[in-house]
Amino acid sequence: MKNLIILGAGTSGTMMANHLASKLPKKDWIITIIDQYKTHYYQPGFLFLPFDIYTTKQVKKNGKKFIPKKVKYIQEKIELILPEENKIKLEKGDVLDYDILIVATGTKIAPEETDGMFGPEWHKSIFDFYTYEGAKALRDKLRVWKGGKLVVHITEMPIKCPVAPLEFAFLADSFFKNKGMRDKVDITYVTPLDGAFTKPKATETLHYLLEEKNIKEVTGFNIEHVDYENKKIVDYIDTEVEYDLLVTVPTNVGDELIERSGMGDDFNFIPTHKATLQTNDYENVFAIGDATNLPASKAGSVAHFEAEILTENILRFIQGKELKEEFDGHANCFIETGNGKALLIDFNYTHEPVEGTFPFPGVGPLQLLKESRTNHMGKMAFRWIYWNMLIKGIHIPFVSATMSEKGKRFEEVK
Template structure:
């Protein structure tokens, strides 16, 4: 009996477990998923909670895994990739023949001096966690005016467009409450613009300008002075706030460092096309747990998992892995007022305007706010629970296509 152990029962771990359970002979393979708790969180829904959203956010992990998959709840202490076993903090030892690391990435407010403390979830908030999103909802309901600062500590972060989405939704929220003129909105980023890629950065930057949202770029926060309600950068710039909405430093799981498997942020080094560990060939890292040079987004987990499954089946059969992940990512960006835009890109091509997925019809628009894009994001919740997690194939190409895309005239190079 061959043993496949999957660490993490989030988006990528659940998808891969279900896909492989279908494809691997049940009499020859034992598949085990390990996660610290028994509840699966729909993370995209956290964005809407601060503005009154009450989405279907939590479901039991056991119900999301196919029959024949063992679920173990426990904290991982370390992995021994030489002896090929996983040790849990309660002492249980699980041996494997093949290991898939899918433990994602998490916000670490403890890594920024002054962020945690008496003002955490009072005047300093996050929305990337379940408790944080609901605490922020209460804070926004009671906010009477002042400066709201939305701040990103550093890249990479889970869902890199989410801070922008929050900022746009907050601006629309205050307008609906007829108090926009009482609120100063400031977007603070370590980047030199609104986004990591230049064309999308300019499009999104224009939207920020139109909404009268100030942008502070190249701001690398050194500490939070919670008493003075001030962000302090390494170059000694200061930004005051009345309400701080922060995206803390994101890091991979602690056991990755303890096991000698990761970089300084606890991300596993992998081949960017196959997701195979560069150090241990029987170890793979998927979803947000690896160091792929692309967005840590649900779409990347989806597209790369499709490639991983096909490669893994070849690998265990002893043949060369022939499928290659191209870094494909696409993300809906809520822009408020029931509209959103869509970005689609990969390792080699930045987000461009156009139509998606059909060049002549769309129906979705790239880099342009539309109601169709908003409803595409809303519909994703049903797709997530009913198609994506069960491991069913979606009618969206895994590899990025240039069909329907064009380079704006001002960006055309000679």
């Protein structure tokens, strides 16, 4: 018997467990998944929790129910990966051997990396919404907040779901309008990027929306520290942005396990081949989702596309075949813009978001790079798709793992 071990039972790990349980012969392979946490979170839902659009029960479930019965599930902290020895050491001392390893340990926020951020005002006047605890605390704050200067801030890239901070700013605009207090709230969007997003065409559209919604934009802001006593953030050239309520996306880093095991870069992300998902240093170790250093968005849709391609490459690896260099960085993201509307962007390593239709060329029904209620409905429907299809490894009809050029107007890219 041979052993395939998956580290992490989040989105990527759970998908891979489901894909492989139906593909690997049980008589030849033992599949094991390891994660210290019992709860599985629908992380895209954290965006909606602060605005009382979703309830806490809608964004979390018992993770074990999504792990196939054919897969051995170990709920324990992982102490160390020993890639030279093909072993995993668990916190309680057990050592497991593997023939193939899939690292799906994700990413987490590190507010302690910025001076003054993780201090006495954390979850009081300084909040994140990238964790369940942070989103819930921010919800409680927004229920009673009387207004003032709201700053939505990104510390540095890369971050999980790059569009989420923009979505938060748009939803805040809509939220305060519905409460009849938008005139009491000054919203500023602060980013280290030169524009609202990482892709020029999308940045153009998103910048227009920020202006339309009277959301100020501060670009090229590389934070040096948070002055929580005087309520302002300060960058390295002493530019200051004042706030009454700071909603920040702290530095995102890979799991400490990767650092302990000596397998990551400066951010604890694993160097990974961007097309095969095989790690650069160990041929029998693969990485997926937010754990990688790929120049692709750290988003659920990306992990979904990666999982379909990685499953085939795992099978090819077992058979001694050459791996397919097939993953193209495909990302497909809804951007909630408030007031019951959303944008949809579809892009990859080489193509930036452009206008067009999705998933059917010329038909849609979803429009790319344009606000619509249909896109909003797609965004809200994704929660059902996530729990019932995506993490169960079920292919989403008409959506290919690689980006299709059909229905897109690439001639509009300048």
